[in-house]
Amino acid sequence: MSAPFSKEEWAEIRRQSTEVLPDLLDQVGLPKALLPYQGRTIAKLESSTCQVLFIEKSRRIGLTWGFASYAVLRAGRAKAAGGMDVMYISYSQDMTREFIDACGMWARAFSTAAIQMDEFLFDDSDDEGVRAIQAFRIRFASGFEIVGLSSAPRSLRGKQGVVMIDEAAFVDSLKELLKAALAFLMWGGQVVVCSTHNGAENEFNVQIQDILSGRSAYDHMHIDFDEALIDGLYQRIALVTGKTWSPEAEADWRENIIKFYGDGADEELFCVPTMGSGAWLTGPLIEARMTSNAPVLYLDLPPNFLHLPELERLVLLAPFMEQLEAALKLLDPALMHALGFDFARVADLSVASLLSIDKTLKRSSALTVEMRGVPGDEQKTIIKMILQAAPRLVGAAFDATGMGWTVAEDMGRIFGLRDKDNQGGLVHAIKFSQEWYRINMPPLKTAFEDDAIAISKDDNHLSDLRLVKVIRGIPMIPDSRTGETNKRRHGDFAVALALAHFASRMQWHEYGYIPVPRAPTKFDSGSSGRDDGAPYRLSGMRRSRGIY
Template structure:
């Protein structure tokens, strides 16, 4: 594997490999539209011997773009020239629409006569109640068409042509989908299965191993990050983004990408399936839901914080509390809110996430706080401040394992405990168990898949969500940590988000009431429960 190559070694290797590029540009002009590995994919698919092709690849190298070019070439041809319908299937509607848009671009570039992209309902005759599936389509003058489906319909049976299954390791049932798709071969069709890996036990990797072991006579391509870079991936990125390419810049970009994926780099970038069943949520799916601009506030206190005077402690807390006050004032008063809190004190990170819920029940992160080396009383103050200010609060779920119970208990005293959907209190005290994960993680995944949730654009949150794995059939965070020394993460945002989503699913009824202020005294734990002593009141230090 090539990950062990140093940035300096990679820069030198790439310098030697690209010394001739100026001569190539002078002779042929700007780089051709397709990179080397993309061209090789299409060339292989054009051969009569390539009836089934499996492609294991690195993340986001543009291989789907090449498959779109090939789909257009097949669909635009006359029947006697090998023209065929092209069907594309992926696990998400966003990927399907992206593929169809790429096909439309290629049709225009090739100057093929084609209709505009249209949407239609693809009837699944074998489903109960004749269910219909939304699809996208481009029709060509040849009489053939490119059709994009966002799921794996059984109605593939009886059809023929070119079938492309993209990110195949993440579809619901690859084995059954292949059984239907391989019927395309009967009348001269073709099947392309392309994916990043999703665990050693995944059906996609099982088929790859069967091909490599000679059990299956399918064609096979493997394109890892370094293969793509050798064929000019980063140079193309620079060309598209108006950047100046150099071997040093490429080596730096490569190293940063490897560090970004951390423990997942082998699987995501170098086609090495992870042991176990892989990530619970895929990177493209998570990134597709990163549409919120909600703030992520961080507080990292020094190790000697408790040894400082109260004035020094107040000075360290003041900037964070001011940011928190501004963020809370910006919350939408028309939306309901739910809160999730994953407690930590030493080593790991405390994360609190506030979700807003709009009128069509879409959840969106409205605020996230991340606390490192923050004592319990300060965590309670921050949490209480959020809960008091959150408009139309319907519930809050707290990690009540270990020391987290103290925060959940204090919040329960103020806002009321809740142990069932019928209870009137706000605070759920959650003691994590396999059953809790088994029952409550799937609804969160459905929210991601159905675009019913939006989260902030944050690299750490992406890594936290990617850390969730299927372990013994249950999605949960394994005993792994990511990040640099002293700032390790343990899937903290994923747990806080799961807790907030859990609390948001049990809508409480809203009643008007007049609160009775707590007795104010000099003791912080009592004083900061008072509304007047909150960060927004006259009695607080902040």
């Protein structure tokens, strides 16, 4: 871990730093809009010698908000004062919209004459034809504008000005994007590349290492979590949220944030890229999909549970079972559902992820159940309850590795077990392999990228999804674990979600046809025939299976 200070040590450091000028906090009054590191960044950009600036930074420090102020100042100036267009690029449309909104706020604060923000489409011809790329922009009375563009290198064609590439380590092709952006320098433009890290082999880190080694002459800044805190990040957060700042409160908050990121704290907070290709899903992308309000239920039983009298065991289970029954009653009967279950008994968690599927095929968390120290029979009872209550169930995928096979087998007895040729009932028994991950993890990532999935807000789930790494080109769960002692996690929710998403795509349906009494004919014994023209209907049962 790159955070060498304990909670107590950090509190003492902050106390000493504020005691240098004991009356400062009382004298400041309304704070300056920009924190010192945000101000230093803008000062660097305003320098006439700064053409290309690379910034490696921590998450959650508000640097993009500072960039928005610079964008407004630059685009709002007349050409003679150095004004020019500003183009903002990120990997996410949501991030781009937020940036444009922040620019609108700064424009009002600076009283800069700006036409209302609008959204537009422009044609982008390439070898595949003509496509339309959505963008956002604010136009200023100076004649210049701030434009939010896609991360495709071709979106920069025919443009000139300042290019800002935010979270650059996560765009599809940073190398090609930089080629297009650096062409702006020929006519006095400027390029800003800012990001948290995404692995040691990522192009962003390659560029940083070239700068640090002297191979590249670009400007460079480094702003990690502790540097931002020393510059007053938490004091600003306390001010905005109405809390009272103190060294102890800041130390507690700092420790909680580091725990929140778990093993990803080095990369996400302290600018230390992980070995390999980094996290499979980015923190910002995961958080952007945490839009579901579905319940997350927890059952944590003591180690001696099986040694307790039956009545005591029932008493321990009763509160959870009541919560589960209440949650199952809230499931929408109009939606289809699919279940994924990652089994564990001793060291790790068992996690059940139930997804709903709406008419637009968007998957959303409908219920998540996490179990620690729960015996196998109790787990089977809980899973059976979920499967029986889930409306329009189209599939259930179970981790059938080791002891997980017994749960998959028992559920298969009730709901039907799929065979190796994908024939049979609802239950898929999955033996995890590199091939399974290679084929089935990319669709889950696409769902996150395309806003085709929504999950519940849970910090443990964020850590679990961040734990997935690309190992030899395949997204997998490495051996490392996150969380506190005796509460360790091994990407358990990520596995359950992957199983549920897999099951939701391997849909199984059974259609029943109610037979209509057949009209007698002249061939029937004792029949005089029928000539009223009434149609005959086929009757019977058929099963339809489909994958999409």
